[in-house]
């Protein structure tokens with residue numbers, strides 16, 4: 700199984716950077732569509748838009764709709780759950796009977812469990828209700844390995860100004876304990892930090908990918924990559940687990956279309 704991960708597109712419409720952010724996402728989707736081996740799915744790990752507005756989601760959803768494989772989304776700190784749900788309801792995987800955007804995808808050899816770590820502020824939260832729901836999701840199928848997707852990384856990130864991206868360590872520790880409890884979680888993939896870093900959750904490999912929005916990513920990129928979004932491809936092998944590769948989006952855009 701191959702999963703393409705994209706993150707932190709921060710689509711915004713009334714800023715000087717607006718066109719750049721739209722084209723970064725469009726370039727990324729176009730590049731994924733042209734891979735020799737198409738991924739089985741694309742997961743967007745949040746901050747899809749910058750202000751949570753319906754018109755921003757409409758733009759993001761229109762670009763993501765061009766993907767040749769199913770796209771799954773989650774909520775970052777900049778997202779608005781209600782508007783996100785409305786924009787992506789056509790996918791059929793966002794249930795409306797639970798307040799949080801948290802769900803499992805069962806149609807692949809690896810179960811995808813997507814978590815909602817949004818809080819009213821910038822950092823992550825994971826309340827008791829979400830924790831109990833995660834337990835239910837983890838217990839629903841004991842036969843497959845599980846890949847977890849979050850916006851806020853559940854591990855300390857030693858690069859950048861903040862090591863802990865949750866509101867408090869206790870919350871992050873409870874989430875970490877639950878993720879390692881079953882022994883079936885084989886990879887944890889996050890966004891939010893806008894830089895590529897790796898860590899672990901009690902031995903489970905965990906990574907953060909950088910922002911698709913090229914003007915928002917941190918870390919050093921050579922000049923020729925300045926306008927080239929980078930994304931992650933996660934390859935799952937039943938024996939060896941996940942191996943990940945960074946892919947630089949090729950191509951250019953003419954009038955919003957990839958060429």
Ligand SMILES: [Fe+2]
Pocket residue numbers: 707709745746775891892893910
């Ligand atoms: Fe972000």
